[in-house]
Amino acid sequence: xxxxxxxxxxxxxxxxDIDIPNRRVTVEPGVTNLEITRRVAPYGYYYAPDPSSQQxxxxxxxxxxxxxxxxxxxxxxxxxxxxxxDAVMPDGELVHLDSAIAGATGPDLVGLIVGSEGxxxxxxxxxxxILRRPESVRTLLAAxxxxxxxxxxxxxxxxxxxxxxxxxxxxxxxxxxxxAAVRPGFPAADAVLIVELDGxxxxxxxxxxxxxxxxxxxxAASIEIAASDEQRARIWKGRKAAFAAMGHVSPNYYxxxxxxxxxxxxxxxxxxRQLEARCGLRIANVFHAxxxxxxxxxxxxxxxxxxADRAVEAAGEILSYCVEAGGSITGEHGVGMDxxxxxxxxFTDDDLDMxxxxxxxxxxxxxxxxxxxxPTPRLCGEVPGPYREHPTERAGLAERF
Amino acid sequence: xxxxxxxxxxxxxxxGALVRSGKDADRIDGVRPRLVVEPRTAEEVAALLAxxxxxxLTLVLRGGGTKLGWGRVPAPIDLLVSMRGLNRxxxxxxxxxxxxxxxxxxxEELNASLGRHRQWLPLDPAGDEATVGGAxxxxxxxxxxxxxGTPRDLLxxxxxxxxxxxxxxxxxxxxxxxxxxxxxxLVSGSFGSLAAIVGATFKLLPVPASSQTLSATFQDRxxxxxxxxxxxxxxxEPAAVELQAAHDRGRGTMAxxxxxxxxxxxxxxxxxxxxxxxxxxxxxxxxxDAEVALWRRYQRRASASxxxxxxxxxxxxxxxxxxxxxxxxxxxxxxVELVARxxxxxxxxxxxxxxxxxxxxxxRVRARAEIVTYATIQDAPPEVKTKVxxxxxxxxxxxxxxxxxxxxxxxxxxxxxxxxV
Numbered sequence: 055x056x057x058x059x060x061x062x063x064x065x066x067x068x069x070x071d072i073d074i075p076n077r078r079v080t081v082e083p084g085v086t087n088l089e090i091t092r093r094v095a096p097y098g099y100y101y102a103p104d105p106s107s108q109q110x111x112x113x114x115x116x117x118x119x120x121x122x123x124x125x126x127x128x129x130x131x132x133x134x135x136x137x138x139x140d141a142v143m144p145d146g147e148l149v150h151l152d153s154a155i156a157g158a159t160g161p162d163l164v165g166l167i168v169g170s171e172g173x174x175x176x177x178x179x180x181x182x183x184i185l186r187r188p189e190s191v192r193t194l195l196a197a198x199x200x201x202x203x204x205x206x207x208x209x210x211x212x213x214x215x216x217x218x219x220x221x222x223x224x225x226x227x228x229x230x231x232x233x234a235a236v237r238p239g240f241p242a243a244d245a246v247l248i249v250e251l252d253g254x255x256x257x258x259x260x261x262x263x264x265x266x267x268x269x270x271x272x273x274a275a276s277i278e279i280a281a282s283d284e285q286r287a288r289i290w291k292g293r294k295a296a297f298a299a300m301g302h303v304s305p306n307y308y309x310x311x312x313x314x315x316x317x318x319x320x321x322x323x324x325x326x327r328q329l330e331a332r333c334g335l336r337i338a339n340v341f342h343a344x345x346x347x348x349x350x351x352x353x354x355x356x357x358x359x360x361x362a363d364r365a366v367e368a369a370g371e372i373l374s375y376c377v378e379a380g381g382s383i384t385g386e387h388g389v390g391m392d393x394x395x396x397x398x399x400x401f402t403d404d405d406l407d408m409x410x411x412x413x414x415x416x417x418x419x420x421x422x423x424x425x426x427x428x429p430t431p432r433l434c435g436e437v438p439g440p441y442r443e444h445p446t447e448r449a450g451l452a453e454r455f
Numbered sequence: 456x457x458x459x460x461x462x463x464x465x466x467x468x469x470x471g472a473l474v475r476s477g478k479d480a481d482r483i484d485g486v487r488p489r490l491v492v493e494p495r496t497a498e499e500v501a502a503l504l505a506x507x508x509x510x511x512l513t514l515v516l517r518g519g520g521t522k523l524g525w526g527r528v529p530a531p532i533d534l535l536v537s538m539r540g541l542n543r544x545x546x547x548x549x550x551x552x553x554x555x556x557x558x559x560x561x562x563e564e565l566n567a568s569l570g571r572h573r574q575w576l577p578l579d580p581a582g583d584e585a586t587v588g589g590a591x592x593x594x595x596x597x598x599x600x601x602x603x604g605t606p607r608d609l610l611x612x613x614x615x616x617x618x619x620x621x622x623x624x625x626x627x628x629x630x631x632x633x634x635x636x637x638x639x640x641l642v643s644g645s646f647g648s649l650a651a652i653v654g655a656t657f658k659l660l661p662v663p664a665s666s667q668t669l670s671a672t673f674q675d676r677x678x679x680x681x682x683x684x685x686x687x688x689x690x691x692e693p694a695a696v697e698l699q700a701a702h703d704r705g706r707g708t709m710a711x712x713x714x715x716x717x718x719x720x721x722x723x724x725x726x727x728x729x730x731x732x733x734x735x736x737x738x739x740x741x742x743x744d745a746e747v748a749l750w751r752r753y754q755r756r757a758s759a760s761x762x763x764x765x766x767x768x769x770x771x772x773x774x775x776x777x778x779x780x781x782x783x784x785x786x787x788x789x790x791v792e793l794v795a796r797x798x799x800x801x802x803x804x805x806x807x808x809x810x811x812x813x814x815x816x817x818x819r820v821r822a823r824a825e826i827v828t829y830a831t832i833q834d835a836p837p838e839v840k841t842k843v844x845x846x847x848x849x850x851x852x853x854x855x856x857x858x859x860x861x862x863x864x865x866x867x868x869x870x871x872x873x874x875x876v
Contacts, residue, residue, distance in 0.1 A: 075684075075772035076800075120633045127630070133637065134608050149851035154594050154607055154644050157768025157801050157829045159846060160875035161649060161856050162594070162607055165640025169633050189690035209550055215573060215661035254692050257723035313629045315551040345631045346551070382632040389634055400627070400634055408615070408623040408863075409636045415862035416855060427635060 083114025120169030127344035140179035197243035221344035235299030238292025304353030312376035488535035505620025518589030521582025524834030526873035558588025598695035607643035612656035671738030
C-alpha cells in the first residue's frame, strides 16, 4: 500500500501477568508463541496453539491469523484460547473486549477480531488460556509405502473413536528434505505418519496400542515409538523443520496452504501428483492429516525463466482443487493479498458483501490493513507472487519456517 | 404497529405461509406477538426478514422456546418467527467428523441422528427442546462446557438470512479455515439481533465409550472450593465439574455437592473416578442409568425457576468468594441456589422470593464486580426485568456491537428491543 503507515508491534513484547490459579496469561502482541509455554512450563502448564514457527511468531500475529498448529485437531486454534483482547479500534478508542469463553454476553467480538488479519483493530494486549500439561504423551512414527495407506490409517483411527492430539503426514520429497536439513532419522518411505496421543495415563494406555495396531493393519512398513522426550522432540523437529528444509532440495519454493475435508485428501493428492507431472515442478507435501490442512511446497528455480510463474500457477490450481473438494483456500496462513483473487471461488458476492458491511461498520475508512483480504482490483506497487527471500535470510541471519 | 393485524395477514408474502395470530402461549414476558409465522425454508426466512425490515415490523426468532426469558421485556412484537420448520439434517460426514443441520432442529434430534455413527455434538444447554440455532444465538451451555467448550467453539460454518433478504454463509465444511471473517462467532451470543441463523455446520466428536460421575457432598464452603481446585489443578480430564450450593432448610446452613464426570474409554473413566475420589476425599461413583438420570434431574433443576435465574461469570480461583457471596445474599429474605461450572468459572444463580428482593439481589451481585465479572438475567418475571436491566451495565463492547447492529439491521427490527444489541 503506497503511502501507508506500518505500525510495528514487536516492541510491545512484555509478558504482563502469569496467573496460574486462573490458568491465564496476559501478554503484549510482540511476545512469541513459545515464550508463553516457556514461562508457564515450570508450573506444569502450556499454551496449546503451536504453529511450526512458534519460536519466532508473535501472539499478535497468531491472533490476526487465528493460527493453529499440529495439535489443533484436539485442542483448537487461537480463537479457542483467547479470553480477552485490548485493542485500538479504527476510531482511536482503546477498548477491552472479553470473549464469549470468558463469560461476556452479546456478539462475540473477540471471536470476530481473531483471524481478521488486522483489518478490524490493532491488538495491543491478549489474555490467553493455558492448559495443564497432559499426564501422558505417546508418539509414533509410521512409515507407509503409499500416501493412501497412511490416509487409511488416519481414517481408521478416527473411526475407532480416537481423537489424536496430532496426526501429521509427510510425503517422500518432504521426508528427504527434512532428513537433509535436520536428520530426524525418518525412514525412506513414500509417506510417514506421526500420530500423537495425550491425556490421562489410563486413557492413553488404553488407546495408544489401538492406534498402533491400526497402523500395522493398514500396512505400516515400520513403526517407531518414541521412548523418551528426546526421541519425541527429534520426530517433531523433523516435521516442524519441513518448510525451511525445502531449501536443501530446491533453490526456491512456494508454500501453499489449503484445506479439504479429511476424507478427500487422497483424491486431492492424486490431483496434485498429476499437476506435478504436468507443470514439471516437484511438489512436496506436508500436512495436518487429522484436519485436512495441506501444505504443498512447490519447488522451482527462479533463475530458470518461467519457473516462478509456473509455481504461482500451480499453487493457484491447488486452491481450486481444495474448493472443489468442499474445502477452503486457507487453513492457517490467511488470505492477505495473494489469495484475495481466490475469495470468489469460495464465497458469493452476497457472502463477501455481508463481511464488508461488518468491516465498514467498524472501520468505515479502511484504515486497518487496507487492501487485504477482500478481492479488489490489483493496486500499483503490489508485488504478488512466490516467496522471495528476506535480505536477512540471504545473509544467513534468519531462517524461514 | 399502525397496520391492523388483519391487513398484515393479507400481505402477499404470507400467502401460502404457515401463519396465525399470536396466542397467550406465544407471549414473551407478557407481550403477545401479533402474528406467528413458521417458514419452511431458509429462502422463506430471508424473504420474511426483508419484508419485515421494509415494513418496519419488529421480529423475534424462536427456536424451541426454551430461552425466551433471556433478554429485556420486548417492545410490541409484530412477528414471531418459529424456526422449528427448518429442522432437516443436511449432511453428516461421519468420516470427516462434521455435520450440517438446519437451525430449527433440536440438539436432541441432531444427536439422535449423529448417534447412529457413535458421534455427537457435545452441547447440553438446559431445555429438552433447545434448538441448534437457539444454542448458537445464546451461546448457552451446560455442564459439558468444561471439556467441550461453548457452541461457538464447535461451530465451523454458519448460514444466515439477512434483513435485506439475502442468504449468506461464513466459514465452511472443514474444521480448519481462516478465510475472511468468522461470522459464526459474531452471531454467537447475538440472540438473533443481527441476522437469522438458518443453518450451521459443526465439528463433531466420537461418543465416549464410557462415562462415570463422582458425587461428593460438603457442609463447608471452603472445603468444597478446595476440592474443586484440587480437581482442576490435577492432570485428570473431566468432562464436567459442577458444584451445586443450596440452602439446607433442615440444618439452616448451606450444603454443597460436587459432581465430576469422566467420559472416555472404560478403564480410563473408572481409573479417573477413583483418582478424583482420592483427591476430593471421598464420594460415590455413579454410572449407567443412574448417572443418566442424575444429570437429567440436575439439568432440569438448574433451569426451572419461578424466580430469577442469574447467569454469572467469575475467575475460576474466585470460587470461594463467589460461594461466600451466595451465602451472604441467601441470608437475606428469599432463597438462593447456585449451579456452577466450577472449573470454568460460570454458573446459574436461582433467586426465589418477592420480586423486589429478586431485583435487589441482582443489584447486590452486580455491585460486587470485583468477584462476579458478568451477571446477566437468563430468566425473570417481567416485573423484575423492569427494575433491573437484563444485560447489566453497558461496556466498551457495546459501542462496537451497536455499530455492527446498525449496519446489519438498519431498521432495528430484530429481537424487538430485547437486546443484547
